[in-house]
Amino acid sequence: MNAPCDPGAQTPILDLAADFPILSRPLHGRRLAYLDNGATTQKPAAVIEAEARFYRESNANIHRGVHWLSQHATELYDGARATVQRFLNAARADEIVFTRGTTEAINLVAQSWGRPRLAAGDEILLSTMEHHSNIVPWQLVCEQTGAVLKVIPVRDNGELDMAAFAGLLGERTRLLAITHVSNALGTVNPVAEMTRRAHEMGAVVLVDGAQAVAHQAVDVQAIGCDFYAFSGHKLYGPTGVGALYGRAELLRHMPPWQGGGDMIRTVAFDNTTFAPPPQRFEAGTPNIAGAIALAAAIDYVQGVGLARIHVHEQALLDYGTRALAAIPGVRLVGTAERKAGILSFLVDGIHPHDLGTILDAEGVAIRAGHHCAMPLMTRFGIPGTARASLGLYNGLADLDALVAAIHKAQELFGTRGGTASGNGRVA
């Protein structure tokens, strides 16, 4: 295993794969190199056990039972909310709404904050690098209200065009909806600065934190944003649970967007009154076990330390960037100055989907395709990319396996050495 040749380069400092049971299973007779953390992360035993333990020892519905188990489950669920609050450094626990994930959190804001407030001609500002989940909910609310989308362009290196951002912010800008970290490029956006400038224009700011929370410490008060959304499953937690942070002042004036049990104060056929936030936005029995396991994931990540995770992943990113750049015929897509651990790339003469299939046979799991960011792919004039995305349990061996598998694919396709013998119709 070769260390990066730059003596100033950091080296990976974590060795935690043993905490993740799935990583010890071979894949197609090979050691599994799991490099699809941008899609979802694997779960440590502590998280799997937390979810199982809830069902074994504590399962009951919350907020309604006088019996002990129900009170106990309620305490665990409320405790999970407090854990998320501390994780994001929110001022209050009632600023945390549990959702199914980032997508539902954004839809909640679109329908509950946006739909009643937006009018024809109002502008929603987002960027070319947004995931579909931070585009489509706004398109829906635009159809409902007559508001229009404005799009911040992306530069060739994958950074936002900040001059264009300044020009697009205007009197009609009501909302800035921006991703913290690009899932397809790894770009880390200057969300605190963007929030400050949007607030100067009187706009509200939502930050999509799906790709950020597992890789760097997030402080919503330091960012200053009004909403922040993330998913548990990209943070070593379970699928089907995530959270929305919303400033209390805004949540208080937002109507419910789904009706049902648990979100009401009183129900009568002539007058139903609603519970205060966050219950107002959590209709029905929530994913109780998921929220508790999400808290266990946060405990795990904080036990390791987000600062150390960041150092580790940046060292891997640096190593991987050099290793891929050294392969003839490989081109990185997304070379922003500030990046999270995402390596999006193209290999001359090999379509990303062919590459994904061949890498998989070598035990290397990556994502190939448009990464739910079709407008971004269109902007770069490509159908998709191959994407290796890093997690805290990855090591240099995973990146070495990636490089070896790319060489293998080039051999198979007869493109080794960068002589593209493809038909040239795929960028």
Place this chain on the structure above:
Amino acid sequence: MSGMQDSLRELYQEVIFDHNRNPRNYRPLPAANHHADGHNPLCGDQLTVYLQVEDGIVRDSSFVGHGCAISTASASLMTEAVKGKPVAEVEALFRDVHALLTEGREAADPARDFGKLEVLSGVKEFPARVKCATLAWHTLHNALVGEHETAHTE
């Protein structure tokens, strides 16, 4: 070598590479009287299939577009296979190829000689890639039946 590596070599055979590098009949067809578009949004694969049909016979066939090696090779092999065949036979071939790719050899007409198309059957072991191989064929079918909706496989 594990089963997965064997399956990989069964799919990525020289015929596939050859047709990916040098796709046959890769051009628009000015004399076409049937054509249809195919799109696989998940992959970004996109193609147009052109057919010149006279007296119930596919006289010429071609395609343009872009996609992975499997979808390009499948389209290229298809344009070769259908040329000179009566429309009814092309439709039967479409059904048999579809059965071959999605269910296996036993689901197709036992008398069917797939010839070079047999190589495509390797995708069976790669469920995520079946749609790459079938896209051109669905598009061919749409072109024949005059369906103007874009064919989708996803």
